[in-house]
Amino acid sequence: MVWGLGFVAVAVAAATLGHGDPVRRWLLLALVSTWGLRLSWHMYRKTAGQGEDPRYADLLRGATPVQALRKVFGLQGLLTLFVSFPLQLSAVTGPTPKPLLAVGGVGLAVWLVGITFEAVGDWQLWVFKSDPANRGVIMDRGLWAWTRHPNYFGDACVWWGLWLITINDWAPLATVGSPLLMTYLLVDVSGARLTERYLKGRPGFAEYQRRTAYFVPRPPRSARR
Template sequence: MNGFAWGAFAANLGWSALAAFAVMGVTFAVAVRKGLHRIVDVAWGLAFTAVALATLVASAGEGDDTRRYLVTALTAVWGVRLAVHIGRRGRGHGEDPRYEKMLAKAPGNPNLYALRMVYLLQGALVWLVSLPVQAAAYVSGPLGWVAVAGIVVWAVGLFFEAVGDAQLARFKADPAHRGRVMDRGLWSWTRHPNYFGDFCVWWGLYLFTCDALPAAAVSLVSPVVMSLLLTRGSGQRLLERHMADRPGYAEYVQRTSGFFPLPPGWGRKRERG
């Protein structure tokens, strides 16, 4: 089992918090100026990238360099891709209905309410969920087989997320598909390929900490929290509630796995069995 630099990691927690909240603070200022709070969704991936870069700098001379640079690169690829995708998807649109509804009911100043309930909250979540990225940088010794497995799990996650997003974008770009449910490609294997992809990405990054028991223990909360957010929080549950009344969605739910990918039509085949 490899070593873990507890003291240096503890100091890094402060630097990572500063990076996360700096991104959210700048985003808040831009959002207020533009009158458009939906851009905070773009900042989500960029904040993780900022934490990874801050950790890379702060961990110089600590941990294994291969692990440090690899975890930073994997986090940045995921974060920047997500930010670019969300930015392109929202280009030319007005405020996100979620934020519009929330701010319409905000007590007092809507912008200050958004700062507390959206930006600061997301900054705190970025800091918490990124614990594996931070902890991995302070693990000494070469990559073990568990970390190599982490690369594979991360790659599966990025594939599902990126390909799923691209397939959905092409589907929605066709006017003939307006009002229809996307049930093709990866979306025929799982109702949420992008959320499943996020799930794999963060469990994959967590595996980089498992070469040192202290690092694995201190950062386990992160993939657990992300998994709960994706399946029980603002991810799957909220989206399915929004989609419930769409024509054809109930039938789609019956034949398609809710989260983990399974062969198309698995639900109906199971019922016939």
Template sequence: MSGFAWAAFASGLAGAAGAALAVMLVTFAIALRKGVHRIVDVAWGIGFAAVALVSYGLSAGEGDDVRRLVVTVLTVVWGLRLAVHIGRRGRGHGEDPRYEKMLAKAPGNPQLYALRKVYLLQGALVWLVSLPVQAAQYLTGPLVWWAWAGAVLWAAGLAFEGIGDHQLARFKADPANKGKIMDRGLWSWTRHPNYFGDFLVWWGLFLFVCQAPAAAAATVVAPLVMTFLLTKGSGAALLERHMADRPGFAEYQARTSGFFPRPPRRG
């Protein structure tokens, strides 16, 4: 039989929010020193790892120890892999064009504008999207099939985004592919294997809470928000607008799924 420590969970929300805020404020300070705001993308994954670790510490003695450890490890592994990947990808590059454009149009002090519109917003989203990770720490009772299904979904998602990122990095490293559209491997089945992988990861983590229906109902907003971000917000939709004028992209769109993987269309 599973229970849920509602009072402890509620009191732990502030600590998790503090962890997300601390990561973003430290990142903002580093960005000011370096003069490059693109490092906030690295902080996205680190923020989730920090929230998971703080929630693990705050929930000691409240939830099932095995679930607490598993959910924390899965979140930290995902977050750090993403942070390392983005950090390596951006090494040696200047400012991200997205942030250059935003700062150029910022009213008032552009740095304070970036703090509000990028860092604090991302911190709030990290806290919100990680609600299932926080809640899972306060769930009592042994792991049941919901959790094992979640672990399988998480593993599939991590593999999907990791393989997709690796395939894209190898493609871009070949000078012969300069200016071409990546349409091989997983990228022939979906135009966004990395985002689809994230989608699986966060729905998988949500399943760890589902053996407590009330807790699941209270936190389902988290994977829904992540799904929106990946498909309509700052993920796939934004990237596709950026690539719309690339030669061959319209043809790639016509034959390749926009999100959920499927075999490419023929002809």
């Protein structure tokens, strides 16, 4: 829950304290706040009354309280500062040059695709898990039939979109590490890979893996001609 709110805090600081292009600053604040607040609400609703997420309980098993704080808050703080670097830099740069406005438009479209995948994917999974009849059953409907991790795919798109919006007259390679790192975390560290490790061995999961894309959506194999 703290993860999303940390980025909102950075976006608020960038928008209010920065002296760069005001349109871009406030647009980024709106987009990051929409993403971060929705994610925080989803995580709160997901964990309320359910105890700690078993994936992260496994990650922190055996850690002392100090080690747990370092892993969760210390590491998350450093990652938040690094991933949000495009927001920080964008807050002190001038208006986007006209030739790059189209890039910003593409970024907004990518962000919209991302937030849709993330929000709809989370909602579909929430509805599915709310039905007692689905206990222990693998979710393979809706967006989950096209990718095993629509929420994480959407999250990655959100940050690639934000990065495109922040591109100004400075070299984009200076901040491309932000979406690259976020994508790496979502694919191989705390996102999809950790979730699959938790689901491994469940009835039907191997077949679900066979027919459904890991991250980037595609039609399920059974639907191919």
